[in-house]
Amino acid sequence: MSLEDYGWTEFFSKELPAELEAARVVLVHGKSYRLVGRQGEFDASVVGRLKHEATSATELPAIGDWVGFRDNSIEKLLPRRTRLSRKVPGGRTREQIVAANIDTVVIVMGLDGDFSARRLERYLTTVWSSGAVPLVLLNKADVAKSLDSQRAKVDTIAMGATVLVTSCLDGSGVDEVRDRLRPRETAVLVGSSGVGKSTLINRLLDENVQKTREVRASDQRGQHTTTHRELFVLPGGALLIDNPGIRELQLWADEAALEQTFDDITQLSEHCHYGDCAHAEEPGCAVTDAVDAGELSPERLESFRNLRKEVRYLQLRQDDSAQRVQEQKWRAIHREMRKSGKHRRT
Ligand SMILES: Nc1nc2c(ncn2[C@@H]2O[C@H](COP(=O)(O)OP(=O)(O)OP(=O)(O)O)[C@@H](O)[C@H]2O)c(=O)[nH]1
Numbered sequence: 001m002s003l004e005d006y007g008w009t010e011f012f013s014k015e016l017p018a019e020l021e022a023a024r025v026v027l028v029h030g031k032s033y034r035l036v037g038r039q040g041e042f043d044a045s046v047v048g049r050l051k052h053e054a055t056s057a058t059e060l061p062a063i064g065d066w067v068g069f070r071d072n073s074i075e076k077l078l079p080r081r082t083r084l085s086r087k088v089p090g091g092r093t094r095e096q097i098v099a100a101n102i103d104t105v106v107i108v109m110g111l112d113g114d115f116s117a118r119r120l121e122r123y124l125t126t127v128w129s130s131g132a133v134p135l136v137l138l139n140k141a142d143v144a145k146s147l148d149s150q151r152a153k154v155d156t157i158a159m160g161a162t163v164l165v166t167s168c169l170d171g172s173g174v175d176e177v178r179d180r181l182r183p184r185e186t187a188v189l190v191g192s193s194g195v196g197k198s199t200l201i202n203r204l205l206d207e208n209v210q211k212t213r214e215v216r217a218s219d220q221r222g223q224h225t226t227t228h229r230e231l232f233v234l235p236g237g238a239l240l241i242d243n244p245g246i247r248e249l250q251l252w253a254d255e256a257a258l259e260q261t262f263d264d265i266t267q268l269s270e271h272c273h274y275g276d277c278a279h280a281e282e283p284g285c286a287v288t289d290a291v292d293a294g295e296l297s298p299e300r301l302e303s304f305r306n307l308r309k310e311v312r313y314l315q316l317r318q319d320d321s322a323q324r325v326q327e328q329k330w331r332a333i334h335r336e337m338r339k340s341g342k343h344r345r346t
C-alpha cells in the first residue's frame with residue numbers, strides 16, 4: 001500500500017521537512033505508537049524535544065495523525081486537517097484529541113438500554129466542531145423494543161446526518177455502512193462501551209481481529225473491552241479507527257457547532273423578538289411558542305439550553321487558561337529581566 005492509500009495528500013506533503021520521512025499513526029497504546037510509512041508498519045517513540053516543547057497534550061501525536069520521522073523517532077507532528085476532540089474527564093479544562101484527520105465520525109448507539117436522544121445531541125455537537133461529518137448508526141436492531149419510535153425520534157434530532165439501522169450480530173444493514181465508507185477516507189467509531197463498535201469492525205474486516213465482549217446484563221454497561229485506539233484498512237480500501245468506549249462525553253465545542261446541531265431552534269430563533277433571546281421567559285420568543293404549539297419538544301429545548309450553558313462555560317474557562325498562559329509567559333520574561341538587571345549591576 002502507498003501513503004496515498006492511507007490518506008496522504010498534498011495538504012500534508014507541503015508541511016514535511018525535507019530531512020524527514022512521512023508516516024501515519026495507526027495505533028496508540030499509552031505512550032507507544034505504531035506508524036505506517038512507505039516501508040510498512042513499525043513502532044516508534046516521540047523525541048524528547050517534541051515532548052518538552054509541547055505546551056499541551058494536543059501537540060503530541062494522536063491516532064490518525066501524520067508525522068515526520070527519522071530512525072524510529074517522531075520528530076514532527078504535521079498540521080491536522082480535522083480533529084475530533086473532547087474535554088478531558090474531570091474538572092480540568094483541557095482538550096483531548098479522540099482522532100485526527102478523519103472524514104466521518106460514526107456515532108454508534110445501541111437500540112437497547114444505551115439509547116439516549118440527549119446523548120446523541122451531545123455527540124452531534126462534538127462532531128460538528130470537528131470538521132468531519134456524522135454518520136449515526138443505530139445498532140442492535142435485533143433486540144430493539146420500539147424500533148419505529150426510536151428511529152422517528154432520531155430523525156427529529158439528527159437533521160443533516162445520515163442515520164442507518166444495523167444489527168452487527170446478524171449482519172443486517174452492515175452493507176449500507178460499507179457503502180458509505182470510501183477508499184482512502186478515514187472514519188472513526190465512537191460510542192459507549194458495549195454498543196458493538198468492535199463487532200462492526202470484525203464484520204467489515206470479515207474476520208475476528210478485535211476482541212469483543214458480552215455486555216453486563218445487570219446495567220447494560222460494557223466493560224471497556226477495547227483499550228487502545230487503532231486504525232484498520234477495510235477490504236474496500238476505507239480506513240476505520242476503533243476506539244475504547246466513552247463513558248461520559250464532555251463537550252469541546254463552540255456555539256457554531258451547537259447551532260448546527262440544533263438547526264431547528266436556530267431557525268426558529270431568527271423570529272424571536274430579542275436578538276439575544278435565551279428562549280426562557282422572554283416575550284415574543286418564537287422557540288417557546290413552538291414548544292407551546294407542540295412543534296418542538298420541551299426536552300429538546302432544555303437540552304439545547306443546557307448544552308449552550310456548557311459551551312459558554314467552556315469558552316470562559318478557555319479564555320481564563322489562555323490568560324494564565326500569557327501571565328506565566330510575562331512572569332518568566334520579568335524574571336529574566338530582573339536576573340539580567342542584576343548582572344548589569346554587578
Ligand atoms: N444483540 C446484539 N448484540 C450485539 C450487536 N452488536 C454487538 N453485539 C454484542 O455486544 C457486545 C459488545 O460488543 P463490542 O463490539 O465488544 O462493543 P464495543 O463497542 O467495541 O465495546 P468497547 O470496546 O468496550 O468500547 C458483544 O457481546 C457483541 O456480540 C447487535 O447488533 N445485536
Ligand SMILES: [Mg+2]
Pocket residue numbers: 197198199210211212225226243244245
Ligand atoms: Mg471495542
Ligand SMILES: [Zn+2]
Pocket residue numbers: 269272273277278279280282284285286287288
Ligand atoms: Zn427565543
